[in-house]
Amino acid sequence: MAPGHRSILIAGAGATGLAAALELARRGFHPRIVDSDAGPVPLIESRALGVNARTLTLLAPSRVTDAILQEAQQIARFRVVSKGRRLADLDTTTIAGPYSALHALAQGHTERLLVGKLSDYEVVPEWETSIVSVSDDRSKPRVTLRKADGSVESASFDIVIGADGAHSTVRKAIGIGFPGEALESSFYLADFRYSQPVDSHFAEISLVDPGMIGRLPLERYVLRYISTLPDFETRIQHPAPIAERVWASNFRVHFRHVDTMSRGNVFLAGDAAHIHSPAGARGMNLGIEDACWLAWLISEGREAEYTALRMPAVQTVLKQTRQLTSLITMRNPLAIAIRNLAVPVLFRLPAFSQRLLHGVSGYDTPPPPWIDGAL
Known part of the structure; x- marks a missing residue:
């Protein structure tokens, strides 16, 4: 069977699933993509904001990157402050390559850009369509779908991609565990729109000791604040x-x-x-990276290598995010004091x-071999 004629079902039309569908479509496949929601994530309820340089590189061949750069806010600086004293100020534009390190764009905007580009290939997400079951036939899994009108469809596919979120029905159906742990503390966020433009070109973490308040740009008039403190x-x-x-x-x-x-x-x-x-x-960036690698591997007939190629990247990112989270959630006064002394010294190195x-x-994971010159 010619690669482009393989039947593919993608469960989940978030950023990951949409990126997988788009990368497959531009390689000659015509995947089906379904999602239990009524449409993309609401524009004002987007948890993910950051679009990193790796994602911009990955989405450049489909021209989604051009659209993202037109709408996104470049985060040119990253600052850490404590009690009015600036501990660190990092210029994010100094990274090598065609893109600066990070841009801010609400996930809902990114998803709508992906949906728009996907329509060029006549692939349209099937909204309000949920996965009921996935068979254990490893060579040609059979999937049962429930559609918006309540009708049920059962069909077999050559490939099924579960991009259906943390509570993935696909993952549970095929019996793959999801081990790990939750932090004891919660995070809280709030978005504010201002009556006049604000400086939207930097992100900042204010260390309250204990706890922190982060400031992230969403638009020229909108900022997001995220914190470990309920008040x-x-x-x-x-x-x-x-x-x-x-x-x-909160989450x-x-x-x-x-x-x-x-x-x-x-x-x-x-x-x-x-x-x-x-x-x-x-988070969203790593999912898009998964999707692009998987689409390329499928097009090459090498999808059996997916776990071996992606798992090291996943482990790298989880290790990094765990370390960063530990730094901003410290409660021990001595550890906090040492951190606040060390941060200015480290950032000067x-x-x-x-x-x-x-x-x-996003450059700490392997570069995509199908894109010439990718870092």
């Missing part, structure tokens, strides 16, 4: 008059990943395979700052 909104120093409190939420941070990212011809990508702290803005920037850019 953090009373501590925010707003840069301009507030026009609207757009959205607020627990989990560190989990599967032991294998495939079983037979069923593959897992994104949050279905790994979840971790938002520190470092790696070129080797340290470049290594951190390398990770934030």
